Amino acid sequence: MEKEPYLKELYARNPPGSLDKLQDKVVGIAGAGGLGSNIAVSLLRAGVQRFVIADDDRVEISNLNRQYYFLDQVGMEKTAALQQNLLRINPHVQATLHCTRVTADNLTELFSEADLLIEAFDAPEMKALAAHCWTRDFPDRFLIMGSGISGYGMNNSLSTTVRGRMVICGDQQTPYSTENGLTAPRLGIVAQMQANAALEILLDGKISY
Amino acid sequence: MQIHLNGSPKTITDSTTVAMLLHELGVPSTSVVVELNKTIIQPDCYATTSFQDNDQMELIRFVGGG
Numbered sequence: 001m002e003k004e005p006y007l008k009e010l011y012a013r014n015p016p017g018s019l020d021k022l023q024d025k026v027v028g029i030a031g032a033g034g035l036g037s038n039i040a041v042s043l044l045r046a047g048v049q050r051f052v053i054a055d056d057d058r059v060e061i062s063n064l065n066r067q068y069y070f071l072d073q074v075g076m077e078k079t080a081a082l083q084q085n086l087l088r089i090n091p092h093v094q095a096t097l098h099c100t101r102v103t104a105d106n107l108t109e110l111f112s113e114a115d116l117l118i119e120a121f122d123a124p125e126m127k128a129l130a131a132h133c134w135t136r137d138f139p140d141r142f143l144i145m146g147s148g149i150s151g152y153g154m155n156n157s158l159s160t161t162v163r164g165r166m167v168i169c170g171d172q173q174t175p176y177s178t179e180n181g182l183t184a185p186r187l188g189i190v191a192q193m194q195a196n197a198a199l200e201i202l203l204d205g206k207i208s209y
Numbered sequence: 210m211q212i213h214l215n216g217s218p219k220t221i222t223d224s225t226t227v228a229m230l231l232h233e234l235g236v237p238s239t240s241v242v243v244e245l246n247k248t249i250i251q252p253d254c255y256a257t258t259s260f261q262d263n264d265q266m267e268l269i270r271f272v273g274g275g
Contacts, residue, residue, distance in 0.1 A: 035275045122275035124240035128252075131242045131269075135249050150274045163244065168269070176274035187274070 003092050010090060014047050018203055022047040025202050028114030029053045030102055030130055032078040034182060035146045036120030037068035037085075038191035039198075044086050044093055046199050051086070053079050054098040054110050066184040104129055108137045116142040116201060118194055122176070131166060141165065142201050148172045149190040150180035158189055160197060162209050167201075169193040210262040221260060228255040234268070242269040 011019050027048050029036045032055035040051060055078045059069045073081040079097035086093045098110050102121075107130065111117050117138075119130040127145060134143045148158075148170035157171040170190045174180060200207050211220050214230075221230065227250055231238045243250045244267040250258055260266070 031275055033275050120275055122273060124237075124271040124273045127271040127275075128240050128242055131271075132249070132251055136251060145271075146275060147271045148274070150272075163267070163269070164247065166242075166249075170272075172270070173272065174274075175272035182274055 007090070007092065011047050015203070019047045021203050022049065024050070026050040026052060026114045027198060027202070028111035028117040029120055030107070030111065030117060031055055031120035031122065031126075032082050033057070033063070033120065033122060034066040034187045035149070035191045035194065036118070037078070037082050038066075038188055039118055039120060039195045040082055040086060041068050041089070042192055042195040043198060044090055046195070048199075048202065049090065049093050051093070051095040052098070052111055052114050053082060053095055054100060054102050055079050056099055056101040066182055066187050102126070102130075104133055107133045114141070116144065116198060118198060119143060119145040120191075120194070124175070135164075135166060139165065142167060142198075142207075144169070144194050144197050144201075146170050146190050146194050148174045149187045150174045150176045150182055152181075152183045152186050154186070155189070158186075158193065160193055160207075160209050162207055167194075167197050167207060169197060210260065212260050212262075212264040212266055214266050215268055223259075225260060226256055227258045227260075227266075230266075231255065231268075236268065236270065240271050242271075243267070244269065 057078050059073045059076050059081050069081050077099045079099045083095045117134050121127050142165045144167045146169050161168045246265050
């Protein structure tokens with residue numbers, strides 16, 4: 001099917017006018033694990049069609065309990081596997097992939113074209129690093145973070161905190177541990193909270209909370 | 210002097226720096242963001258940033274999992 005009619009039909013149920021507003025927006029996603037992979041797919045379905053995605057991992061079987069990958073993608077670079085999955089929904093998506101480790105030295109350069117950055121790292125030190133680099137180098141652009149996603153249940157402990165242009169989703173308390181585990185439902189809620197916050201910012205330029 | 214840490218009053222000595230306070234609180238400085246009067250302090254300034262009376266400090270701690 002040709003591009004324009006396909007996009008019109010694909011996005012027919014999205015809010016009126018949203019596709020136009022999202023047309024040129026670029027979303028950066030730092031980390032393509034449980035948070036990042038689910039966020040990318042969700043935002044694509046919401047109408048975002050330009051992404052910059054960075055991750056240096058490959059898909060493992062143990063990822064499939066929560067990450068947006070499939071058995072036949074085990075062993076692939078996560079960035080390439082995620083692009084493949086995005087293309088299966090919208091073959092016109094533009095994803096710039098960086099299969100590289102994000103550091104304090106390259107974060108700004110990797111995501112410089114992004115209108116907002118979604119922090120989807122695993123390690124708390126990387127989350128802090130993203131917050132410091134992004135708010136220093138792009139103080140006018142939003143950063144949407146996930147913190148406190150482990151375990152299961154406790155729906156109402158998950159919330160969104162807005163501090164200037166830094167938005168934090170999660171319970172901000174429960175660290176990952178072998179005992180807590182990581183489950184698709186609870187992690188998925190936080191991923192969708194981040195995606196939902198990003199969508200509101202992209203469409204309205206602000207976030208309500 | 211007194212500052213406000215995450216909304217609660219906290220008494221500190223005059224020469225206390227952000228680095229010293231994080232150490233006192235037992236907080237791993239690599240996984241937090243420190244906001245002082247709504248400005249984020251970069252980690253390389255923790256050791257040289259001290260406080261004024263009534264400063265508002267917010268300590269945002271990140272936890273792992275992603």
